[in-house]
Amino acid sequence: MIKPVTSKWKRYYMNGELKIFSGSANQPLAREISGKLRLKLGDCLIDRFSDGEIRIKINENVRGTDTFIIQPTFPPADNLMELLMLIDAARRASARRITAVIPYFGYSRQERKDQPRVPISAKLVANLITTAGADRVLTLDLHAEAIQGFFDIPVDHLYAMPVIIDYISRLKLRDLVVVAPDTGGANRARAFAKRLGPNVPLAFIDKRRPMANQVEVLNVVGDVSGKHCLIVDDILDTGRTLTKVAEILKKNGARDIYASATHPVLSGNAVECLERSSIKRLVTTNTIPLAANRTCPKVVVLSIARLLSDAINRIHNEKSVSSLFV
Ligand code: R5P
Numbered sequence: 001m002i003k004p005v006t007s008k009w010k011r012y013y014m015n016g017e018l019k020i021f022s023g024s025a026n027q028p029l030a031r032e033i034s035g036k037l038r039l040k041l042g043d044c045l046i047d048r049f050s051d052g053e054i055r056i057k058i059n060e061n062v063r064g065t066d067t068f069i070i071q072p073t074f075p076p077a078d079n080l081m082e083l084l085m086l087i088d089a090a091r092r093a094s095a096r097r098i099t100a101v102i103p104y105f106g107y108s109r110q111e112r113k114d115q116p117r118v119p120i121s122a123k124l125v126a127n128l129i130t131t132a133g134a135d136r137v138l139t140l141d142l143h144a145e146a147i148q149g150f151f152d153i154p155v156d157h158l159y160a161m162p163v164i165i166d167y168i169s170r171l172k173l174r175d176l177v178v179v180a181p182d183t184g185g186a187n188r189a190r191a192f193a194k195r196l197g198p199n200v201p202l203a204f205i206d207k208r209r210p211m212a213n214q215v216e217v218l219n220v221v222g223d224v225s226g227k228h229c230l231i232v233d234d235i236l237d238t239g240r241t242l243t244k245v246a247e248i249l250k251k252n253g254a255r256d257i258y259a260s261a262t263h264p265v266l267s268g269n270a271v272e273c274l275e276r277s278s279i280k281r282l283v284t285t286n287t288i289p290l291a292a293n294r295t296c297p298k299v300v301v302l303s304i305a306r307l308l309s310d311a312i313n314r315i316h317n318e319k320s321v322s323s324l325f326v
Pocket of ligand 1 (some may be wrong): 233
C-alpha cells in the first residue's frame, strides 16, 4: 500500500513538495489523478492572445517543488505547445524537478526513417520536451518502446494492459484468441495472451499499408475459427485497422470480436466505421477525452487515473514504478 501524500509527509520528500498542473488537453483526467493523490490541481492560467497564440501563467509558487505537468499531446499541436510552455514556466520559476506526464504521446507514428526524406517526429518531440526543461517523462503505451531511447532523461513507461485485462477477464470469454493487428504489435498481444490465461493462443495479421491511413489486410496467421477474438492495438485513429482486421477474422470463422486500443484518437468518421463493423465492443481508456458525439454504445472507456496517480506517487517517493506491473 502506497502512503498517500498528506501534508504530514510532504516536507520530508527530498524532491520538494508534490505539485500537479494540467494543460487544457485532458482536465477531467488531471482532476481524477490529483483527486486520487488527495491534492488540488495547481493553479495556472491557460489562455489565448487574440491572434490565437497561447498564454500561460503559473499562479502559485513552485520554487523547490516536485512538479508534474499532465498533458496528452494529441492534435492540435497547441496541446504540445501548452506542455512545452508549462514546462518552461515551471523551470523559470525554479521548480526543483519537472516531470512531463504524457498519457498519449502524439507524433509517435513517425519514429524511424524507413523512407527517404521523412522526419523522425517522435525524436523531434522528445528533443522539444527535453529542451523545454523536463527532468523526467511519465507516459503510457508508446507506439514503439524504442521511443524511450529518444530521451536522454529518465522515462517511466506504463502499460494500460492491467486495466484492460481486468475488464476483459470479467467477461469470462471461453475459447479466446488474442490477435495482433500487425507484426509490430506481436509483443503486446503476446503479453496480453500470457496474462489472460496459460492456454490463450495468439493469432497475427499480415497487414500491408500502401499509403498513410490506408490499410490492406492480407492473411490471418493462426486459428480463429469458432473462437472469440480480442484484437489488441495501441491507437485507434481512423478505425480502419481494427475494422478491417475484424472483417478478415469474421471471414475466417471467428465468433464475437472484441478490440482494445489504449488511445482513442477516433478521427474523421471512425465512430461510424466502428458502429458498422463486426466489432462487438471496443475497450479503450481516457488518455484522450471523448466528446459525447465521438462515441457510441460499443465503446467502453476505462480510466487510467489510478495507474498514473500510483506512478506519480512512486516517482515522488523514489519507489519502483515497474513493481506496479508484477
Ligand atoms: C499502427 O501501426 C498503429 O499501431 C495503429 O494500428 C494505427 O495507428 C491505427 O490507425 P487507424 O485506426 O487509422 O487504422
